[in-house]
Amino acid sequence: xxxxxxxxxxLLCLTSGFVLWAWWRPLPTSxxxxxxxxxxxxxxxxxxxxxxxxxxxxxINRSDYDQGLAEMQRTLLxxxxxxxxxxxxxxxxxxxxxxxxxxxxxxxxxxxxxxLGAHSSLEQSFxxxxxxxxxxxxxxxxxxxxxxxxxxxxxxNNPEGWYLLANSHMQAEQLLQGIAAFEQALSYVQAGxxxxxxxxxxxxxxxxxxxxxFSLKVNNAIAEAMAQDPKDVSALSLLGIxxxxxESYYVAIQFWQRxxxxxxxxxxxxxxxxxxASAQDMLNKGPHQDLGMTLPVKVSLANGLSIPVSEQAxxxxxxxxxxRAMPLFATKLNPRDLPLDVLLIDAMALQQGTRLADxxxxxxxxxxxxxxxxxxxxxxxxxxxxxxxxxxxxxxxKVVHLIIDQILK
Numbered sequence: 001x002x003x004x005x006x007x008x009x010x011l012l013c014l015t016s017g018f019v020l021w022a023w024w025r026p027l028p029t030s031x032x033x034x035x036x037x038x039x040x041x042x043x044x045x046x047x048x049x050x051x052x053x054x055x056x057x058x059x060i061n062r063s064d065y066d067q068g069l070a071e072m073q074r075t076l077l078x079x080x081x082x083x084x085x086x087x088x089x090x091x092x093x094x095x096x097x098x099x100x101x102x103x104x105x106x107x108x109x110x111x112x113x114x115x116l117g118a119h120s121s122l123e124q125s126f127x128x129x130x131x132x133x134x135x136x137x138x139x140x141x142x143x144x145x146x147x148x149x150x151x152x153x154x155x156x157n158n159p160e161g162w163y164l165l166a167n168s169h170m171q172a173e174q175l176l177q178g179i180a181a182f183e184q185a186l187s188y189v190q191a192g193x194x195x196x197x198x199x200x201x202x203x204x205x206x207x208x209x210x211x212x213x214f215s216l217k218v219n220n221a222i223a224e225a226m227a228q229d230p231k232d233v234s235a236l237s238l239l240g241i242x243x244x245x246x247e248s249y250y251v252a253i254q255f256w257q258r259x260x261x262x263x264x265x266x267x268x269x270x271x272x273x274x275x276x277a278s279a280q281d282m283l284n285k286g287p288h289q290d291l292g293m294t295l296p297v298k299v300s301l302a303n304g305l306s307i308p309v310s311e312q313a314x315x316x317x318x319x320x321x322x323x324r325a326m327p328l329f330a331t332k333l334n335p336r337d338l339p340l341d342v343l344l345i346d347a348m349a350l351q352q353g354t355r356l357a358d359x360x361x362x363x364x365x366x367x368x369x370x371x372x373x374x375x376x377x378x379x380x381x382x383x384x385x386x387x388x389x390x391x392x393x394x395x396x397x398k399v400v401h402l403i404i405d406q407i408l409k
Contacts, residue, residue, distance in 0.1 A: 040079045047072050131161040141172050152184075159189040163199065166206070175210040182206055192228065200225035201234030214242050233259045233268065240275060249279040250345055260334050261311075273337070283343050293346070293356040293390065295319070295400065299366045299383070300339035302405035307335050307381065312372035317342050317402070319362045322387070328354055328362070335368045338404075361389050366402040380408045 048069065055065040134151060138144035148165040152158060166181035182203040189196045204221035211218055218238075225235040240255035256272045256279070263269040284296070297317060307313060315338070319329040329348040333340055344364075346355045356362075367374075368381040376382065383402040 037080050040076060044072060044076045131158060131164060134161075135164060141168055144168050145172065156184070157188055159185045159195065159199075162188065163202075166202075170206060170209070175206065179203070179206050179210055194229065197225060197229035197232055198234075200228060201232040204238060205234045208238055208241075214238075214245075231258065231262055233262050237268075237272065237275075240272075240279075244275070244279055247282075249282045250343060250347060252279045253283075254331075257333055257337075260337060280341050280343070284341075295344040295356060295362075295364075295388065295390070296398075297342045297344055297364060297400045297402060298339065299333075299342060299402045299404065301381075302403050305381070305405060305407075307338075307368060308370065308379070310370050312370065314369050314372045315340070316367045316369060316374060317344070318365050318367065319344055319348075319356075320365075321359065322361070322363055326350075328359070329356070330374075356390060359390060361387055364388050364400050364402065366404055368404060376408055378408050382406050382408060 051060075051065060051068050051072070054060045055062065060068070131148070131151065134147045135144065138147055145165065145168045148161055148168065152161050152165065155161075162181050162185035166178045166185060169175070169178035169181055182199065186196065186199050186203065189199060200221065204218060204225050207218045207221055208214065222235050222238050225232050226239075229235075236255045236259035240252040240259070243249070243252035243255060253276050256276045260269065260272050260276075263272055283294075299315070299317060301307070313335050315333040315335040317331050317333065318327040320327040327350060329344055330350055331342060331344070331348050333342065344356065349355070363385050364387075365385040366383040367376060369375070369377070370379050370381075371377060381404050383404045383406070386400060386402065388398075388400055
């Protein structure tokens, strides 16, 4: 970073130097006034000779000659005195203007760069490189924390460094220090960016661990993270935990399933899958009086059939009346998690007030939409549509098995 500012200073000095050189250099001497004087004198002598010839030829008398000669002499004196006045040395006003330009140019250039340039991002890039070097060379968490603190004291404009320091404190179970480091990271990252949204979710998670529950501060942090990124993994995970603690197991499953596509392939994804399985197990064992009638569905992929690679692919499970295209109940899942156990409940109704208990039979089907939106298209994968008979006591013991075995042409 020092080399960059040195280069900027050198360029600004060179720019001002060109202007100062124009101000200091002497103006070129001019022989125009001397040449003009010589021409005026030569013209005077020619006129004087003509006047003497006219006197000699008696074209004019002595009085006219004297009067004409006197007039020519006055003219000669006037012309030579005006032309002999030396031109003013450098224009004073122009010189001051050049001096002002030389002084203002570097200041204006520096201010323009600060206002419109990417010096902050460039500084963060340099700091990020230093942070990665520190991370690679540290041999333990305490060593990493100490090195990061020293670096951040010298170069605080480093959200990546503060983020790494926060996570290191959390791993060392220094929760309060971790929260403070997250707050520093948030202060140095651009508000509204994806990085800012991700930090908000992890900040909410750190607050949750520190306070041991869903306090007002934790809930506010979750709400702020969700407002910026409805798919934030940390915020969705916390909402799932909150729903699970409130015994709203279906809601917990919905939050965790929404978090799965962005959870990667590490421990985070495994934790979400374990939570979903635990919530599904609680649904299968519980009385479900608060859920109304329920319909358990198991969705799997036929042997030998694979899902084409697509980030947009979505699995829909529908329940609809015969000969009606619009589903009555639906849920959206991640097809990469197949096979899946799904519990259809009244909360999945697409119209408020619709209940499973209001229907004797329903058509149940599964559909993998490669484009991620409802409506079957060529290339989508679908299951057979099964007609399921519902009874007054619910159908918890009757699992509907849907096998996705067709590719639409």
